[in-house]
Amino acid sequence: MGSEVDRPPMEAWYMDDSDKDQRLPHHLNPPRYVSHEALxxxxxxxxxLNADIYEADPELEKIRAERGYNYKDIITVSPDKLPNYEEKIKNFFEEHIHLDEEIRYCLEGSGYFDVRDAEDRWIRIWVKKGDMIVLPAGSYHRFTLDTNNYLKAMRLFVGEPVWTPYNRPQDENQTRKEYVNHFLQRQPGAVFAH
Known part of the structure; x- marks a missing residue:
């Protein structure tokens, strides 16, 4: 999905149910990886993308134009760069949805986006420098840093940014219903978790 940069592809896997440090990988034993097609x-x-040229990358500008991402800013998530770090990292890790897509382009560092599959299991997606990820509106997800404790990312948005999270449960939320109808009900054997 997209242009290639000389580095290993983004990894994703099913998570264990351990309550140990959220910054750890939380692989199953044995690990069970998830393909880009499944995501x-x-x-x-x-x-x-090539994060070293993000300020003038024609590939990034093409994606932004095609998808209508007209807003952008940069956020650095680390204990010494993000005000109210402990509170914010806790809030980022609460399971939630947004009414719009969540778009993040990792410029430096790394971290995890966790998403729910059609059977309500957590999938951990490890984003590193150069990864740009889009989580659809209405999808349950959360974010945490990994053990490097540092991620610098570009946030992209269509129109004016609205960063409001709606914590689970959101069964009656229209955006969540649309996501379930569009993505989850089409998958064989899916449990329709709202």
Whole structure:
């Protein structure tokens, strides 16, 4: 999905149910990886871009134009760069939805986006420098840093940014219903978790 940069592809896997440090990988034993195709069925999009040229990258500008991402800013998530770090990282890790897509382009560092599959299991997506990820509106997700404790990302948005999270449960939320109808009900054997 997207242009190639000389580095390993983005990894995703099913998570264990341990309550140990959220910044750890939380692989199953043995690990069970998730393909980019399986993520795409959940509406998760991914590109690998050259983060060293993000300020003048024609590939990034093409994606922004095609998808209407006219707003952008940069956020640095680390204990020494983000005001109210402990409170914010806790809030980022609460399971929630948004009424719009969540678009993040990792410029430096790394972290995890966790998403729910059609059977309500957590999938951990490890984003690193150069990864641009889109989580669809209405999808349950959360974010945390990994053990490097540092991620610098570009946030993209269509129109004016609205960063409001709606914590689970959101069964009656129209955006959540649309996501379930569009992505989850089409998957065989899916449990329709709202």
């Amino acid at each position: 795409a069925k959940l509406g998760v999009l991914h590109w690998v």
